[in-house]
Amino acid sequence: MRELVLDILTEQKMAISLSDLEQKFHxxxxxxxxxxxxTFEEKKLIHSIDDGTGAVKYAxxxxxxxxxxxxxxxxxxxxxxxxxxCLNDIPIPFIKLPVNFSIENINMVVKGVCSNCKD
Amino acid sequence: MRELVLDILTEQKMAISLSDLEQKFHxxxxxxxxxxxxTFEEKKLIHSIDDGTGAVKYAxxxxxxxxxxxxxxxxxxxxxxxxxxCLNDIPIPFIKLPVNFSIENINMVVKGVCSNCKD
DNA sequence: ATTAGTTTGCAACTCAGTTGCATAAACTTT
DNA sequence: AAAGTTTATGCAACTGAGTTGCAAACTAAT
Known part of the structure; x- marks a missing residue:
């Protein structure tokens, strides 16, 4: 099962959600x-993205x-x-936080229209 | 009712969720x-923040x-x-997207420890 | 083969968000 | 002020994502 899931994840060009994944199986x-x-996420094989659509996606x-x-x-x-x-080439820019705020993680999601969907 | 909600929102120093709000009323x-x-959000009185906790917050x-x-x-x-x-003083930095990607909105959430909670 | 550990499947639950419908309140028009 | 219209509120109920417990199936190790 896990191998199948890994295969599917490898084929994907974009992040997919649990329900997306579910529909790839009969x-x-x-x-x-x-x-x-x-488990994949724990083992750092994949990362999760909360893009605000209501379903967490994985890549x-x-x-x-x-x-x-x-x-x-x-x-x-x-x-x-x-x-x-995943805009792998675009790192999240450095943010200067207020004093005494420490940083552990950042989530940055840009919303708009992709090149396939434009016009 | 709406006036009461607006009052509460005005008092808040941080963003609150629907359930937070609910608990402010008996x-x-x-x-x-x-x-x-x-409706407040539509009228641009408040904005919503999806911080990944599972509940959208408003400020x-x-x-x-x-x-x-x-x-x-x-x-x-x-x-x-x-x-x-809301780090009102920290604008979201400009991001250069791939060609033909247009931008409509950005969500940027930094996670860490705030000044009150440190050490 | 017996045991122990891991993976899978089922049922069921939580919680946020949402919709439809009925009543109540507020505002309009005569 | 009465009748009609719009808007706001409350109740019930549903969806969908995420999650947990338990038992059965599978794997590996003695």
């Missing part, structure tokens, strides 16, 4: 897929990724096709 | 509050705010107290 159990994604990490704030990238949600892209 | 209807927040907009991408600010979620701050 017969599957939501919970199994759910737990699979959780493969670059190799040796530790998911530290410095190595996080920007995500893009297309408001037309609802696809979520 | 007797209240979730749906009424929900719809109140929705007053600065006057004359049109909620355009340029005037958006960074939000901060404290992982200890779970409070969500």
């Amino acid at each position: 017969k599957s159990d939501r919970v199994t897929l759910y737990r699979t994604l959780k 493969l990490c670059k190799e040796s990724c530790q998911c530290h704030p410095e190595e996080l990238h920007v995500h893009f949600l297309c408001l037309k096709c609802q696809h979520t892209f | 007797k209240s209807d979730r749906v009424t509050l929900y719809r109140t927040l929705k 007053l907009c600065k006057e004359s705010c049109q909620c355009h991408p340029e005037e958006l600010h960074v939000h901060f979620l404290c992982l200890k107290c779970q409070h969500t701050f």
Whole structure:
């Protein structure tokens, strides 16, 4: 099961949600897929993206990724096709926080229209 | 009802969720509050923040705010107290998107520990 | 083969968000 | 002021994502 899920994740060009994943199988159990994604995430194979659509999406990490704030990238949600892209080449810019605020993680989601959906 | 909600929102130093709001009333209807927040948001009195905690939070907009991408600010979620701050002084940095990607909105949430909760 | 550990599947629950419908309140028009 | 219209509120109920517990199936190790 997990191998199948990994295969599917590898094929994906964009991040996919649990329900997306579910629909790639004829017969599957939501919970199994759910737990699979959780373990993959724990093992830092994939990272999760909360793009505000209500369903968390998942995408493969670059190799040796530790998911530290410095190595996080920007995500893009297309408001037309609802696809979520990992903009791997666009790092999240440095933010100067107020004094005594420490940083552990950043989530940055840009919403707009992707190149496929424009005009 | 709406006036009461507006009062509460004005007192708040941080963004609050629907359930937070609900608990400020002895007797209240979730749906009424929900719809109140929705209308406030439509009228650009408040803005919503999806900080990834599972519940959308709301905070007053600065006057004359049109909620355009340029005037958006960074939000901060404290992982200890779970409070969500509007970092009104910290604008969201400009992001150069891939060609043919257009931008409509940005959500940027920094997670960490706030000054009250540190050490 | 027996045991222990892991993975899967089912049922069921929580919680946020949402909708439809009926009543109540406020505002309009005559 | 009465009748009619619009707007706001409250109740019930549903959806969908995420989650947990438990038992059955599978795997590996002695």
